[in-house]
Amino acid sequence: MTRTTSGASAFAAASPSGYDVVIVGGGVSGCVLASRLSEDPGRTVCLVEAGPDYGPDRGAWPHTLLDARSLPRDDVWERGTEVHRIRARVLGGSSCVNGCWHTWGSAADHEEWTDAGGRPWSAAAMEPYRLRAVEQMRLRTVPEREISVWARAALAGARELGYADVDVATSGGTGCGTPLINALDGLRWNAAFAYLEHARSRPNLTILGNATADLLTVRHGRVRAVQVVVDGRRETLAADTFLVACGAFGSPALLLRSGIGPADELRETGIRPSIELPGVGANLVDQPGVFVPLTPTAELNAALAAKEGAGELYVSRMLIRAASEVCPGDSWDLHILPSAGDPLFGTLPPGEYEAGISAFLMKPRSRGRVRLRSADPHARLDIDPAFLTDPAGRDAAALRSGLQLVERLAATAAFKPLAGPVAGRPSRDLSDEELRARLGTYWHPVGTCAMGHPDDPAAVVDGEGRVRGVDNLRVADASILPTAPAANTQLPVLVLAEMLADAVKESDER
Ligand SMILES: Cc1cc2nc3c(=O)[nH]c(=O)nc-3n(C[C@H](O)[C@H](O)[C@H](O)COP(=O)(O)OP(=O)(O)OC[C@H]3O[C@@H](n4cnc5c(N)ncnc54)[C@H](O)[C@@H]3O)c2cc1C
Structure with missing residues (x-):
């Protein structure tokens, strides 16, 4: 049996050798990684997670984590924090x-990634792995019954504006469609279920929770x-190979706490540098977005209440892939995402819902940073997403372009019976400051240990x-x-x- 332990007993289970x-x-x-690498019974693998491991029995998991209709706020690193800092602290992660x-993503993403990491990052080379992940996570198309009247209107409105139906789970072009989902009849089928369900019974896999x-x-x-x-005690784990997936x-x-990073910055935090890698913590990319609220009609509230009563209300189930005025080539740089249901933040009286449309900037040029405030592993990190700070102002321009599309979508015939028009000043008149004040995030941070070419001084890792x-x-x-893809x-x-x-696995065999 897998040794799944947490707290003080964890290290009794750890291999001393x-x-x-x-x-x-x-x-x-x-x-x-734990699942695939423990497939070979001759390889001993230890998975270390800071949060709890709720185990293989779904009944032992908090209901909030299992309910795919909402975004839980427990089991995170920081509660009540700025929205861009939210990240899970639990086996299964975010x-x-x-x-x-x-x-x-798009062909352009693969070009950027192959430039940095080589041929394994091409669309063709990644495709077998994409199919493997889709199968293992049991990803499926959105069932008809889960598409609310709001999402249906959005699909009709997008077609009114000339967007064709596309499969948004593969590369291609702009268009509208429904994503693949890992929600099975309301159950959030997380990566711990999908990948560790069978692996847990392997004697060569140890899982250490709360570590x-x-x-x-x-x-x-x-x-x-x-x-x-x-539990406040410091323990040591030895291994031949270490994989960091935090x-x-x-x-x-x-x-950074290990002394791997920009030497000057490390010294300022009182950490002795061991390997100078200026790119560690730099190049933070996240996808900002703006939610545009609309006023639901009685007809929309009634339809959403009926869906909720049937247990089938999901806030969003469709998106448009769109190109802003500054998007290069025949790619896309926007997700337009209509949503209607319980508010993400706060509450409304029974029978009333929040409805609106978000524009997310998918290919930001702005770059932020993750820094340490101290060497304490439990201290708050300094996370600056630096949204809309690119010197040429292209991110703000792209986002404004997305908001104009939101206004056009909200004005289509399909939405008329369901919501009032966008109130306030048109988005093209918003200043950068006003835009910044309304920013949220899609929660897709990447880039802080970026792969790159050997002669790129900012590269932290190679293509493997x-x-x-x-x-x-x-x-x-x-x-x-x-x-970002x-x-x-x-x-x-x-x-x-x-x-x-x-x-x-291949390098072990060499
Ligand atoms: C609120 C939210 C909504 C999102 N919605 C979507 C969505 O609908 N679709 C989508 O495609 N993506 C979505 N994402 C993004 C997606 O979840 C992430 O891209 C993905 O989880 C990244 O995987 P990861 O393995 O890099 O990190 P994570 O899944 O975040 O895992 C990192 C793990 O490392 C652990 N860890 C960190 N530091 C330590 C340490 N020092 N010691 C031990 N363990 C540590 C953490 O506790 C965590 O469990 C969302 C993310 C969030 C936060």
């Missing part, structure tokens, strides 16, 4: 708290151990996630994508983890 592989971070990527949507990795001990260009804090905020933070200057260390999660990020992360699991 060390593991073949230690995976730090049990989120989306960590679950894939797949336990997210919207269960899966879309795929926060503090730092990696690096000596002579090799990681010797990872130091982990459990997500776009957690992975750079772990490297190997950290420059450290022999036995890879980063394998959202943080290695150098640019024109898509939601969970499917790309599942796919890159599947790819990198194969890369580790």
Whole structure:
């Protein structure tokens, strides 16, 4: 049986002689890696997660994490925080708290990624892994009964504006469609269920919950151990290979605490630099968006109440892939996302709902940063997404273009019976400051341990996630994508983890 332990008993279960592989971070990527790498009974694998492991029995999981109709706010690193900082702290990672949507990016994404990481990042090379992830996560198309009158009107409105139906879970062009989802009759089928359900019974896999990795001990260009804090006690895990999968905020933070990063910045935090890599924590890319509220009519409220009564109300089930005025080539750089249901934040009286349309900027040029405030692994990180800060102002221009499309969509005949028009000043008249004040996020941070060409000084890892200057260390999660996909990020992360699991297996065989 898998040794699944947490708290003080965790290290009684840990192998004193060390593991073949230690995976730090049990989120989306960590679950894939643990599952695939423990397929070989001869390889011992330990998965270390800061949050709880609620185990294989669904009955032991908090209801909020299982309910795919809402975005839970428990089991996160920080409560009551700014919206762009939200990230899960639980085995299964952000797949336990997210919207269960899966879309795929554009040909332009693959060009950017192959430039940085080589041929494995081409659309053709990634496709078998995409199909593998779709199957393992049991992704499926949205059932007809889950499409609300609002989503149906949005599809009709998009067609009125000339958008053709497209399969948004594959590359292609602009258009409208419904995503693939990992919600099975209202159950959020997270990565821990999808990837560890069978793997848990393997004797060569140990899962340590409630174990926060503090730092990696690096000596002579090799990681010797990872130091982990459990119930305030510091413990050490040894391994031949270390895979870091703590997500776009957690992975750079772990490297920085380990002395891997920009030397001057590390010294300022009181950390002795061991490997100079200026790109660690830099290049943070997230996809900002603006929600435009509309006023629901009685007809819409009644239709949504009926859907909710039947247990089939999901806030959003369709999107438009659109190109802004500044989008290069024949790609897209916007997701237009109509939603109607319970408010994401706050509450409304029974029978009343929030309805509106969001515009999300999918290919931001602005770059933010993750920094440490202190060497304490439990301290708040300094996370600056730097939304709409690109010097040429193209991000603000693209977002304004998206908001104009929102206004045109809301004015289509399809929406007339359901909601009043957009109130207030037209979006083209909003100043950058006004836009910034209304920004939210799609929650898709990437780029903080970016892969890149060997001669790129900002590159942290190569195309197989190997950290420059450290022999036995890879980063394998959202943080290695150098640019955001024109898509939601969970499917790309599942796919890159599947790819990198194969890369580790192949390098073991060499
Ligand atoms: C609210 C929200 C909604 C989203 N909606 C969608 C959506 O609908 N569709 C979509 O495609 N994507 C969505 N995403 C994004 C998607 O969930 C992420 O892209 C994906 O989870 C990234 O996977 P990851 O493995 O890189 O990181 P994560 O899944 O975040 O996993 C990182 C894990 O590492 C652990 N960890 C961090 N630091 C340490 C440490 N020091 N020691 C031990 N463990 C550590 C964390 O606790 C966490 O479990 C959403 C994200 C959020 C937050």
